[in-house]
Amino acid sequence: MTRFVGVQDMVRWIGQSDVTTILNGMMDYLEHDFQRWQVFDKSARVASHTPFGVIELMPTSDHETYAFKYVNGHPSNPARGFQTVTAFGVLADTHNGYPRFMAEMTILTALRTAATSGLVAKHLARTDASSMAMIGTGSQSEFQALAMHAALGITTLRIWDRDPDAMAKFVRNMRPRGFDITVAADARDAVRGADIITTCTADKVHGSVLPADAVAPGVHINTVGGDCPGKTELDPRILHLGDIFVEYTPQTRVEGEIQLLSPSHPVTELWEAMTGRHPGRTSPEQITIFDSVGFAIEDFSALRYLQDAVRGTDFETYIDLVAEPDDPKDLFGMVGSLSPIG
């Protein structure tokens, strides 16, 4: 049988665990896997585009364990009562090819995307960073704030979204948790004095959610919302202000903010900064930019963390996904007493 963590079990697991512990644990798994980046099979995700959005498969393998995620992105979904992104994922044993673990990943992806942002900020933001501007307060925003708190202790937030209801929802969810939240008048106001700028908007356009002249020296920019061709968030002039860090260059050239730059524009891969091969931030004035699009290895790390965390608990169940005939050459024997062909 295949182990399974469904939505309600995921919700219970997060509710009964400490979310900071989960995010920190996931960051450890992510960092471990970034540091052994070379062993993974890497390929750009396999995308099926429609006029309304995209459905993607994201596979990777470290030659012991294979993982893939199914994920959609449909920006017009919320207006119709659906979520922009839903996902699920699988871990399999490469030695026999059997799927061993399946989990909902709508919530898990929110955690892994935030944990990746937190881990990257731990490596690239100024060590004295104490405040974050949050541009876009949709589904991913609370998770981003919690991850920056887990990674760097950040409790001061300045938020902006063109949808007042989304800002009210963010305040309602996060103020009771102890965050000091300022609702800004616009994006320029939001980033005033912030040490980290996180942009997380969903429109499938080349957007410009922030004026370039509002970006101050020394900030770390964490741009999360642009993640497919034709979908970017930042005025490209901002990208010329700092040093750009990416997950997997061939994918980010197509999907990330840097799709608007020359294909030869220099970028650094995160694993280089996490292994010491690249120095990362080199001065307090430097602007660092994480062009986050999400890569399959992060899902691999998140699934592995979840699998280990819930093993043997009642947060996992089993699904009847793989036929197990007594004789592996006798699959037909399983379907049993069929009537004669007559």
Place this chain on the structure above:
Amino acid sequence: MTRFVGVQDMVRWIGQSDVTTILNGMMDYLEHDFQRWQVFDKSARVASHTPFGVIELMPTSDHETYAFKYVNGHPSNPARGFQTVTAFGVLADTHNGYPRFMAEMTILTALRTAATSGLVAKHLARTDASSMAMIGTGSQSEFQALAMHAALGITTLRIWDRDPDAMAKFVRNMRPRGFDITVAADARDAVRGADIITTCTADKVHGSVLPADAVAPGVHINTVGGDCPGKTELDPRILHLGDIFVEYTPQTRVEGEIQLLSPSHPVTELWEAMTGRHPGRTSPEQITIFDSVGFAIEDFSALRYLQDAVRGTDFETYIDLVAEPDDPKDLFGMVGSLSPIG
């Protein structure tokens, strides 16, 4: 919630339905989809190779419905008590990207592979075909025999496998169903007088399961076992004896028997024969060869057939795969009463 057909429900469904009805119904869905071949997104499958086997993702879409299958192929698995092939698959709604239906596909793939062979034989074998040679009597073999019976009424079988236990299993499973089965002394003996030759062996080598001079005029060859680079069944001289039909040329050039031929060797795609664009068989002496590797659209058809067949019955259950927050922008609200960050 996502509708789900697990292994035990699949076994019950087949047991309580008539397998000939299932195979004929699946052939109708396959033929319908082959006839509208042009509307589908088509790409070669995404393969992750290991020393022991391969794990593949096979996506396709008709722009209304998206489907993918997870499938492994590990030829050394049976010696270790595992099946060579296991699989599961998903149908999703392209309009919102939500996965709507999931099913085990170890058994379903066996049915769809056999139904495809049956449908192709209906189009390409001689109309007076009455006997089949079955070379390789592993997991897929009984399904092939049942599909050739469903498609063409074939009840006379001549079988050969180098594993006597596998042949005994085949006889044990199929003789009670009314098939007239001759256990041959070798492959040459098996194909003597047969109108259809089905080869279905699993070694990951360039094998030669049949002498070229044993192939008589007028036969239809259904070669099922070769399906990845380095894995073929037929002496390439056999391929020069007849006209070759394939599913999706770019994939079959890499994975099929024709990987051993020149990339310019002429082949016909099945949809051409099924829409009348190509005449198919043109004489009783012609040798026709279906170089079967399995294509994503066949899984799409099989999943659609299953989904329609089990709708509203107790053969389907539900799995808790997709988070459904009350407010689609408030995913965080689902994970609820988290403790303060303190």
